[in-house]
Amino acid sequence: MVVDLERTDAAGKTEKRQDVTVELGGKANPPGFDQQLLGLVGGATKAFSIQYPSDYPIGELAGTSVSYTVTVKGIKRRVLPELDDELAKDLGEFESFDALRARVREDLEHEARHAAAQETRGALMKQLAARVPYEMPASLIERELDRRIEDFARRLVEQRIDPRQAGIDWNAFRDSQRLVAREAVAGALVLDEVARREHLDVTEAEADQEIARYAERNGRAVAAVRAALEKEGGLSTVYAGLRRDKAVDFLMARATISRE
Structure with missing residues (x-):
């Protein structure tokens, strides 16, 4: 759906955007936004308010009401292809649809295992x-806060949202992240100590593999990624991250995990 969008936050600040593509069911959509658009046709205009829940991840929006006025300029329908061998061949080196389905199942199982591992790691x-x-x-906490804000802003850009015009109170967002930043810093310091005591080192080959994986995920050349890391002094961060991963694996192998 292509719309012109007018958004007014709780402080009365209004932002207008034109030709915005909204995918119904998209994860980035505000809570309840999709339901307000259902049934609208081209040329229709609708005004409504969204009440953000108190536990909404963006602190400055949590518990607030935001008004929207949407004018529908066009509606597009996603047409799904036939699920057959030809589709499988078009998507990659698959000889049949059964081979594609097996790969999808394998990928989903891998994602499920990864999600479970991440949950356990978080605990x-x-x-x-x-x-x-x-x-x-304080300096370490502020550095972690900077990293979290940069990461969040980067995700907004990936959704084609200008962080400077997103109506976000960045000071409030920073404050909302302070507790988790403190936990992240404390956890990292403990992992560093575990790695030191247990002599958990990272080889150059392991670092090269991590850089190659990052380059592949982001569609960049390995040489370009390495050059950027060397220029920005980021290689030490790669080594530190891998060393902490090894410390986590070390602790997990010795941990007793109970699930209620």
């Missing part, structure tokens, strides 16, 4: 952070 990091009895250096 472990919380426990590690809770065991640090002293306050974290």
Whole structure:
């Protein structure tokens, strides 16, 4: 659906955007936004408000009401191809649709295992952070906050949203991330200590593999990624991340996990 969009936040600030593509069911859509658009036809205009829940991830929107006025300029329908061998061959080196289906199942199972591992890792990091009895250096927390804000802004850009015009109170967002930033810093310090005590080192070959994986995920040349890392002093971050991964694996192998 292609729309002209007018958005007014709780503070009365209005933002207008034209020719915005909205995919019904898209994960980036505000809560309840899709339901308001259902049934609209080309040329229709509708005004409505969205009440963001109190636990909404963007702190400055949580618990607030935002008004929207939407004018539909066009409606597009996604046409799905036939699920057959020809589709499988068009999508890659698959001889048949059964081969494609097997790969999809394998990928979904891998994602499920990865999600479970991430959940367990998150719980472990919380426990590690809770065991640090002293306050974290403010400089480390501020650096982690900077990283989180940059990551969030990058995700907005990927959704074709200008972070400067998104109506976000960045100071409020920063404050909403302070507790999790403290936990992340504390957990990282514990992992660094585990890696030091257990002599968990990262080889150059392992770092090269990680850089190659990153380049592949982002569609960039390995040489270009490495050059950028060397220029920005990012190679040490790659090594530190891999070393912490090894520390997590070390602790997970010795942990007793209970699920309620």
